[in-house]
């Protein structure tokens with residue numbers, strides 16, 4: 376299935392995880408503006424502005440995605456009650472800049488539970504509750520940080536690399552009526568990236584990111600990656616021989 380725009384979608388109901396801030400919140404607001412019903416999932420509703428949470432087309436689902444048992448039951452219930460969801464944007468994720476000499480296993484567990492395993496949990500529930508012949512759109516939020524190993528990314532990068540491979544794997548199965556999208560942003564200004572103490576090249580706003588995603592999600596193509604030229608630089612890094620690649624990362628990601 377390849378639609379040209381959101382106008383062709385019959386059921387305008389979207390399920391977005393990570394809805395309380397950053398890119399997820401901006402996506403919720405964009406979909407609401409376009410007249411969609413939005414089911415937004417996160418842990419903390421207090422981060423969502425009143426104008427969004429009071430919108431009659433917005434429903435908030437509170438759950439901690441790293442708590443699998445609770446999330447399974449809550450999300451299964453949401454899916455059973457909302458069989459008309461046509462778009463799933465699996466966006467929730469955590470980011471901590473961990474390096475080899477300061478990471479710990481607890482953070483590794485938290486990162487992989489939230490960023491990777493919760494995606495499998497939701498995908499299983501999508502499989503159980505929805506018919507893939509009914510033109511579903513499924514978007515998985517990865518990152519250009521998943522393309523290849525980066526400094527201070529020993530947890531986050533591998534979690535996002537797993538999602539790239541996961542989305543590729545689903546796409547490679549050729550589910551005819553499934554619009555599967557892999558989203559790989561570069562740096563976006565959100566609460567998550569506030570912790571970065573290095574210069575973030577080509578940083579864009581969350582609203583800009585949401586706008587690019589919304590404009591591309593129902594169009595042809597598998598990957599939605601931005602901003603240009605950062606995404607191209609990162610893609611170039613992907614194909615560089617390791618020796619040159621590590622010179623490049625040293626130059627590009629040195630501290631401020």
Ligand SMILES: NC(=O)c1ccc[n+]([C@@H]2O[C@H](COP(=O)([O-])OP(=O)(O)OC[C@H]3O[C@@H](n4cnc5c(N)ncnc54)[C@H](OP(=O)(O)O)[C@@H]3O)[C@@H](O)[C@H]2O)c1
Nearest residue numbers: 393394395396397398417418419440468518562563565567
């Ligand atoms: N910002 C960037 O530069 C960038 C670049 C590439 C990819 N990304 C990806 O884009 C996604 C959104 O990131 P962001 O920058 O917008 O970060 P953000 O502002 O920190 O938003 C993260 C969202 O995920 C939710 N979340 C985190 N842990 C959760 C949990 N255990 N259970 C339920 N919800 C949880 C948060 O809500 P609560 O805290 O309320 O639960 C929040 O709504 C992430 O997957 C991130 O990896 C971001």
